[in-house]
Amino acid sequence: MTLRLYDTRAAVLRDFVPLDPENITMYVCGPTVQSGPHIGHVRAALSFDLLRRWLAHRYGRVTFVRNVTDIDDKVLANATDAEPWWALAYRMEQEFTAAYAGVGILPPTYEPRATASVPQMQELIAGLITRGHAYPAPDDSGDVYFDVRSWAEYGSLTHQSIDAMEPAEDADPRGKRNPQDFALWKGAKPEEPADATWASPWGAGRPGWHIECSAMAKRYLGAEFDIHGGGLDLRFPHHENELAQSTAAGDGFARYWVHNGLVTVAGQKMSKSLGNFTLAADVLSAHDPRVVRYALAAAHYRSSLDLSESSWAEAEAALARIDIFAARVRRAVPGMTDDAEGDAAVPDAFADAMDDDLGVPQALAVLHDTVRRGNSALDAGSKEEAWTAFVQVDAMVRLLGFDELPSGGADLAEHRTLDALVQTMITQRAQARADKDWAAADRIRDAIAAAGITLEDTPAGTHWSIDG
Numbered sequence: 001m002t003l004r005l006y007d008t009r010a011a012v013l014r015d016f017v018p019l020d021p022e023n024i025t026m027y028v029c030g031p032t033v034q035s036g037p038h039i040g041h042v043r044a045a046l047s048f049d050l051l052r053r054w055l056a057h058r059y060g061r062v063t064f065v066r067n068v069t070d071i072d073d074k075v076l077a078n079a080t081d082a083e084p085w086w087a088l089a090y091r092m093e094q095e096f097t098a099a100y101a102g103v104g105i106l107p108p109t110y111e112p113r114a115t116a117s118v119p120q121m122q123e124l125i126a127g128l129i130t131r132g133h134a135y136p137a138p139d140d141s142g143d144v145y146f147d148v149r150s151w152a153e154y155g156s157l158t159h160q161s162i163d164a165m166e167p168a169e170d171a172d173p174r175g176k177r178n179p180q181d182f183a184l185w186k187g188a189k190p191e192e193p194a195d196a197t198w199a200s201p202w203g204a205g206r207p208g209w210h211i212e213c214s215a216m217a218k219r220y221l222g223a224e225f226d227i228h229g230g231g232l233d234l235r236f237p238h239h240e241n242e243l244a245q246s247t248a249a250g251d252g253f254a255r256y257w258v259h260n261g262l263v264t265v266a267g268q269k270m271s272k273s274l275g276n277f278t279l280a281a282d283v284l285s286a287h288d289p290r291v292v293r294y295a296l297a298a299a300h301y302r303s304s305l306d307l308s309e310s311s312w313a314e315a316e317a318a319l320a321r322i323d324i325f326a327a328r329v330r331r332a333v334p335g336m337t338d339d340a341e342g343d344a345a346v347p348d349a350f351a352d353a354m355d356d357d358l359g360v361p362q363a364l365a366v367l368h369d370t371v372r373r374g375n376s377a378l379d380a381g382s383k384e385e386a387w388t389a390f391v392q393v394d395a396m397v398r399l400l401g402f403d404e405l406p407s408g409g410a411d412l413a414e415h416r417t418l419d420a421l422v423q424t425m426i427t428q429r430a431q432a433r434a435d436k437d438w439a440a441a442d443r444i445r446d447a448i449a450a451a452g453i454t455l456e457d458t459p460a461g462t463h464w465s466i467d468g
Helices: 038-059 074-080 087-102 119-131 210-220 232-248 280-286 287-299 309-332 348-355 360-377 381-401 413-433 437-452
Strands: 004-007 013-016 024-028 062-066 134-136 144-147 182-187 206-207 224-231 253-260 262-265 453-458 462-468
Touching: 004 074, 004 253, 024 038, 038 062, 038 087, 038 224, 038 280, 038 287, 038 381, 038 462, 062 144, 062 182, 062 210, 074 087, 087 280, 119 134, 119 144, 119 182, 119 206, 119 210, 119 232, 144 232, 206 210, 210 232, 210 253, 224 232, 232 253, 232 462, 253 287, 280 287, 280 437, 309 360, 309 381, 309 462, 348 360, 348 381, 360 381, 381 453, 413 437, 437 453
Parallel strands: 024 062, 024 224, 224 253
Antiparallel strands: 004 013, 134 144, 144 182, 182 206, 453 462
């Protein structure tokens, strides 16, 4: 099956045809580091981590760029005398990095900060002015705007007309030709820190938000690249403006636009501005990292995800089923290793699901079907069939990134402790049955069942698993 992705600009599923099959190029909008990450930020980053892993499986090399917006109105607004904007940005960047690493998100190939690419932004702005698509404000404010009506394709990403758009609110409107024109360069203001400005042909100032990503994508991936990713909330104005300014400058820019759905709370977008967010650090301190990764990955990347306590419980139970199956195979096939055959062994149904617009929910269904098949093989005493199932499960787990986290899995101290307790009760039950003390045997089995644990009596012995 050919890999297909939903392209927001085309509004259809498209076959993925890369510029260079030996090097997939991908740019994802990273955080604006004015404050720490909430769980919605982690879900967004995880969506593209899963896509990146699958692209690497399919093609080999992926050059993955995720930027850091470290100069922005919000960063300046949250700075204090005790913590300058650049110090705040750096501290928050570290929090994002820790949250991403906490759920096993791979580090990007390149992670540029906006402040390191200001010359490239100025070069892009100058080119737009020369081409007649941008203009300095006539009031000597130092602002430079993109002229949206100079570019006939403006609005093509979000399929809306200029007249239906709200005015851009990212700069003083007094110097604008059109209310929808957006800022490429913002002139320095007396109330802003002097070290948050750069010299430019239009006066001291700093870049607008949208020009930052256009310049960094071109610098690290070239004038045209395969995939541009980000959250649904970035489609307008951010990605619409990126597309307009880059293509107006003569660049091919992104061939595919891929957007992830948002984490919601009672159906409303999780957002710092709405105050309904849950900090990633709080979630990771309360739940096993593998559980968090599973819960965030379980819904399709384009769908909204409304998290609740049941989300974590379901993820924990799902991972336990995988871990317990792996433990059973380890006992049944002594000396086997977890290195099996790697990701080459994934079932066709799993690959088809992932190729169909990154269908992780369907891929997880294949994973759990394989676990059930492997358990049935163990129950029937078919070690070879169980081993084959394990190899496939191992491959799928690796591709989904559930194997790289510091906790979870059958080797955890918690699992070993639980296993020791359950095995003790199994031994006691077996002794009671040998003594024909059926009442005691039933009491032990009932106590185990009340804890949510199922016993499996097989010719090879009694094994346990967590219900669910």
